[in-house]
Amino acid sequence: MHTYPDCIPCILRASAGGARLTGAPDPVTWLIVTQGARLAASWDRLLPPILLGAEVGRLLRQVLRAADPYLAEKRAANAAALSRYPRWKDEVARAPDPLFHALQLAAAGNSLDLGLHARLDGTEVDAAAAVPFGRNDYAAFCRQLDGARAVLYLADNAGEIVLDRILIEELVGRGKRVTVAVRGSPTLNDATADDAEAVGLGTIAEVITTGSDVPGVFLDECSAAFRRRFRSADLILSKGMGNFEGLSQTEAPLFFLFQAKCYPVAQEAGVPAGSLVLLQQHG
Amino acid sequence: MHTYPDCIPCILRASAGGARLTGAPDPVTWLIVTQGARLAASWDRLLPPILLGAEVGRLLRQVLRAADPYLAEKRAANAAALSRYPRWKDEVARAPDPLFHALQLAAAGNSLDLGLHARLDGTEVDAAAAVPFGRNDYAAFCRQLDGARAVLYLADNAGEIVLDRILIEELVGRGKRVTVAVRGSPTLNDATADDAEAVGLGTIAEVITTGSDVPGVFLDECSAAFRRRFRSADLILSKGMGNFEGLSQTEAPLFFLFQAKCYPVAQEAGVPAGSLVLLQQHG
Numbered sequence: 001m002h003t004y005p006d007c008i009p010c011i012l013r014a015s016a017g018g019a020r021l022t023g024a025p026d027p028v029t030w031l032i033v034t035q036g037a038r039l040a041a042s043w044d045r046l047l048p049p050i051l052l053g054a055e056v057g058r059l060l061r062q063v064l065r066a067a068d069p070y071l072a073e074k075r076a077a078n079a080a081a082l083s084r085y086p087r088w089k090d091e092v093a094r095a096p097d098p099l100f101h102a103l104q105l106a107a108a109g110n111s112l113d114l115g116l117h118a119r120l121d122g123t124e125v126d127a128a129a130a131v132p133f134g135r136n137d138y139a140a141f142c143r144q145l146d147g148a149r150a151v152l153y154l155a156d157n158a159g160e161i162v163l164d165r166i167l168i169e170e171l172v173g174r175g176k177r178v179t180v181a182v183r184g185s186p187t188l189n190d191a192t193a194d195d196a197e198a199v200g201l202g203t204i205a206e207v208i209t210t211g212s213d214v215p216g217v218f219l220d221e222c223s224a225a226f227r228r229r230f231r232s233a234d235l236i237l238s239k240g241m242g243n244f245e246g247l248s249q250t251e252a253p254l255f256f257l258f259q260a261k262c263y264p265v266a267q268e269a270g271v272p273a274g275s276l277v278l279l280q281q282h283g
Numbered sequence: 284m285h286t287y288p289d290c291i292p293c294i295l296r297a298s299a300g301g302a303r304l305t306g307a308p309d310p311v312t313w314l315i316v317t318q319g320a321r322l323a324a325s326w327d328r329l330l331p332p333i334l335l336g337a338e339v340g341r342l343l344r345q346v347l348r349a350a351d352p353y354l355a356e357k358r359a360a361n362a363a364a365l366s367r368y369p370r371w372k373d374e375v376a377r378a379p380d381p382l383f384h385a386l387q388l389a390a391a392g393n394s395l396d397l398g399l400h401a402r403l404d405g406t407e408v409d410a411a412a413a414v415p416f417g418r419n420d421y422a423a424f425c426r427q428l429d430g431a432r433a434v435l436y437l438a439d440n441a442g443e444i445v446l447d448r449i450l451i452e453e454l455v456g457r458g459k460r461v462t463v464a465v466r467g468s469p470t471l472n473d474a475t476a477d478d479a480e481a482v483g484l485g486t487i488a489e490v491i492t493t494g495s496d497v498p499g500v501f502l503d504e505c506s507a508a509f510r511r512r513f514r515s516a517d518l519i520l521s522k523g524m525g526n527f528e529g530l531s532q533t534e535a536p537l538f539f540l541f542q543a544k545c546y547p548v549a550q551e552a553g554v555p556a557g558s559l560v561l562l563q564q565h566g
Contacts, residue, residue, distance in 0.1 A: 009292035009296035013293075016289050026287065033288040038324040041318070
């Protein structure tokens with residue numbers, strides 16, 4: 001998808017929030033936000049917003065001299081979600097349709113977003129799980145899954161990957177081989193290989209990286225190795241808004257699973273803002 | 284007060300919202316937001332944020348070719364607040380301390396802010412009236428009021444001025460001569476002379492203007508006539524965040540009355556974000 005006008009203030013707000021997480025003094029945060037505004041002022045709106053997010057994120061890490069301003073927040077989000085894992089796992093096991101319930105929880109897990117909440121403690125997920133699906137291509141997903149041997153799972157945020165793990169366990173339990181792709185290096189509170197390891201994803205699935213620090217999969221920015229895996233996949237489950245932003249124009253056997261947390265993404269997905277979404281890629 | 288980093292995304296978000304109110308197509312909104320980002324990128328942070336807000340507001344009106352993008356919203360906010368006037372008036376009359384209750388309602392009226400709510404219907408006020416004062420210089424206010432013959436009242440938003448009217452009626456009832464200053468021309472959803480007339484302020488007080496389109500009183504930008512009135516006032520009651528932003532460094536017999544709706548203003552006022560504030564100017 002292209003960058004909406006609303007994405008500019010949203011990305012700048014996230015950069016100020018990122019600076020505050022590291023306790024940066026106001027003049028440093030000021031420098032980050034005004035340099036971010038300079039990037040935004042000459043931005044090509046036909047590019048997806050995650051690319052501007054990536055540029056501002058690089059600026060943030062460079063000015064703060066911090067490899068990962070969100071590290072503590074990600075660890076806290078993983079720990080908070082892990083402490084709720086047994087309860088969610090039990091909920092899925094008791095559900096009339098465990099696969100659908102796991103999809104719903106994983107979509108709700110997309111609410112674990114530092115762009116949305118100043119601190120993450122896991123309680124956001126239970127609230128989001130009660131949100132209705134604005135688009136629900138579950139029947140099509142089940143059909144495609146039946147014929148697939150392997151699933152490429154594109155992860156999104158730390159914390160959220162605990163909910164992804166529960167969904168992936170459902171897929172593995174149905175005999176699918178699952179490969180999980182995380183970000184190549186830190187960007188926002190997105191999950192990296194360290195987060196995948198922290199929540200035990202490596203024990204049930206193969207973990208690979210996109211080879212990129214963009215907070216969403218945009219193929220031009222990914223490693224050749226990742227692109228090959230993407231192009232050969234027979235079913236791809238893409239979590240989160242960032243991956244949708246980067247892949248909404250890409251032809252592939254894709255299903256998007258996320259919460260449409262902002263006006264631009266809700267518009268592109270054709271749902272009311274706030275909705276959960278399970279959307280089969282058109283075309 | 285100076286401009287905080289957080290003010291940049293906030294002002295750009297408001298400009299996107301203002302464009303959307305007039306039904307501007309995305310490319311027009313894009314132009315406004317990116318040109319706003321250009322202004323922000325070279326902004327002098329020692330200036331108050333309302334001056335950047337004014338610049339972006341001028342850009343908005345120029346690109347949209349609309350003298351007042353917020354006109355319909357302001358009229359709706361005045362009408363919604365007027366329909367609640369009898370109930371609020373009655374509340375004040377029955378309160379143990381009607382002057383204090385009127386101050387509290389007027390502070391809560393500051394929640395009628397299009398930067399905060401997409402649409403205004405008056406119900407925001409009742410919610411905000413339940414918010415505690417983070418700073419309450421009521422005793423000092425009563426002392427100063429006792430010795431004052433006249434009060435200069437600096438208004439803020441449309442809709443909100445209905446609550447101001449109730450407070451001004453309390454002041455007039457105590458024998459004070461009140462002059463209300465509104466903005467010189469449209470800016471955000473701030474009250475102008477038209478709004479003052481629409482809610483009947485002219486029948487109980489003299490209405491003047493700041494002679495400026497800045498969404499807050501910043502003396503350098505006001506007319507000489509307004510500055511004279513300001514300098515000769517023996518008590519000034521300043522409503523809203525914008526007026527606080529512009530006057531927080533100005534020596535004058537000032538009391539600020541507002542809701543601290545954002546982190547920067549809450550920091551400057553020394554209260555938790557969200558608090559109501561009645562603050563005597565220091566120095």
